Amino acid sequence: MQLLKERILKDGTVKPGNVLKVDSFLNHQIDIQLLNEIGKEFKRRFADCPITKILTIEASGIGIACIAAQYFDNVPVVFAKKTQSINLDGEMYSTKIESFTHKKVYDVILAKKFLTAEDHVLVIDDFLANGCAMLGLLDIVKKSGAALEGAGIVIEKGFQQGGKLIRDMGVRLESLAIIDSMTDDSLTFRE
Amino acid sequence: MQLLKERILKDGTVKPGNVLKVDSFLNHQIDIQLLNEIGKEFKRRFADCPITKILTIEASGIGIACIAAQYFDNVPVVFAKKTQSINLDGEMYSTKIESFTHKKVYDVILAKKFLTAEDHVLVIDDFLANGCAMLGLLDIVKKSGAALEGAGIVIEKGFQQGGKLIRDMGVRLESLAIIDSMTDDSLTFRE
Numbered sequence: 560m561q562l563l564k565e566r567i568l569k570d571g572t573v574k575p576g577n578v579l580k581v582d583s584f585l586n587h588q589i590d591i592q593l594l595n596e597i598g599k600e601f602k603r604r605f606a607d608c609p610i611t612k613i614l615t616i617e618a619s620g621i622g623i624a625c626i627a628a629q630y631f632d633n634v635p636v637v638f639a640k641k642t643q644s645i646n647l648d649g650e651m652y653s654t655k656i657e658s659f660t661h662k663k664v665y666d667v668i669l670a671k672k673f674l675t676a677e678d679h680v681l682v683i684d685d686f687l688a689n690g691c692a693m694l695g696l697l698d699i700v701k702k703s704g705a706a707l708e709g710a711g712i713v714i715e716k717g718f719q720q721g722g723k724l725i726r727d728m729g730v731r732l733e734s735l736a737i738i739d740s741m742t743d744d745s746l747t748f749r750e
Numbered sequence: 751m752q753l754l755k756e757r758i759l760k761d762g763t764v765k766p767g768n769v770l771k772v773d774s775f776l777n778h779q780i781d782i783q784l785l786n787e788i789g790k791e792f793k794r795r796f797a798d799c800p801i802t803k804i805l806t807i808e809a810s811g812i813g814i815a816c817i818a819a820q821y822f823d824n825v826p827v828v829f830a831k832k833t834q835s836i837n838l839d840g841e842m843y844s845t846k847i848e849s850f851t852h853k854k855v856y857d858v859i860l861a862k863k864f865l866t867a868e869d870h871v872l873v874i875d876d877f878l879a880n881g882c883a884m885l886g887l888l889d890i891v892k893k894s895g896a897a898l899e900g901a902g903i904v905i906e907k908g909f910q911q912g913g914k915l916i917r918d919m920g921v922r923l924e925s926l927a928i929i930d931s932m933t934d935d936s937l938t939f940r941e
Binding site: 582583587588589590591592594595617618619621622624625626628629633634635636637638640669670672673 | 861
């Protein structure tokens with residue numbers, strides 16, 4: 560997605576440890592016009608899918624999913640919640656996600672009543688890097704029995720393993736910008 | 751806001767400890783059409799304010815703020831982040847918020863570059879109860895020097911202190927539904 564790539568080049572900054580900061584438009588401050596263009600692009604790529612629900616994970620996925628849902632006939636958005644101590648009461652799907660950024664393992668939960676075998680799910684998130692968050696979300700979809708229609712990612716770090724892992728599982732993964740390499744003063748996108 | 755009140759009566763459930771669960775449409779699963787009506791109503795109530803930025807806090811405020819921003823000429827949304835251990839580096843506003851739900855004190859941070867003295871801010875959140883989260887957000891606005899235009903809340907628990915606290919500070923607070931009392935089988939809204 561050309562507009563997104565241009566924005567990453569213009570406003571993204573690279574920090575030590577392969578960190579790409581896009582906090583001025585995607586995950587701290589949010590550019591609503593850009594999010595609308597991202598939503599339209601997800602719709603274009605998944606136009607043939609009978610999506611009934613969009614699944615994401617807190618926090619930075621939520622805004623993207625809500626704006627995108629407007630282009631999918633206003634289907635409901637559900638977001639998985641991160642927690643570190645829960646009493647599982649049988650009404651929740653749960654899975655574990657390791658966060659390298661925060662060096663923690665989270666329990667991630669979703670109320671069972673909001674994702675069922677009748678659903679056709681599109682999973683949306685802001686970043687895909689090592690794939691831990693996405694694998695957790697896919698685990699929840701699997702547990703629910705819902706049909707996984709695909710996964711939409713805004714920025715994929717193509718030099719980390721997540722994209723290959725997810726595609727090798729047979730998931731239809733669409734990333735709007737894939738970064739193949741990144742240094743302090745250059746970014747290379749996959750064609 | 752009539753549509754919202756009807757929805758709360760229809761789909762909200764009361765749990766022990768004065769907990770109102772609206773997770774089927776507001777803060778776990780999200781009804782995008784309802785969020786659009788909420789966004790329009792915030793615009794109607796703050797139509798005379800020269801809003802340049804909407805401030806909220808993760809996680810459940812984000813979707814509401816992003817959809818609402820579309821009715822305020824697509825102004826940027828910024829969301830404050832909850833964290834329990836941070837290295838303050840001088841580039842962040844920070845404040846402390848006590849969460850009664852989670853029985854923790856969070857550090858809440860916002861990058862200074864995303865809220866400045868030039869901004870006219872509308873603060874948006876899903877719930878107002880004891881007011882801790884809102885007081886934290888107002889503290890961040892004060893530190894930034896931005897002009898506080900007002901605060902928009904989806905559901906205010908009118909029987910807790912937050913609303914009175916915030917209004918007594920002189921803040922223009924608009925709550926779309928104010929609940930004055932709540933039992934297992936009845937809800938009373940303020941007129």
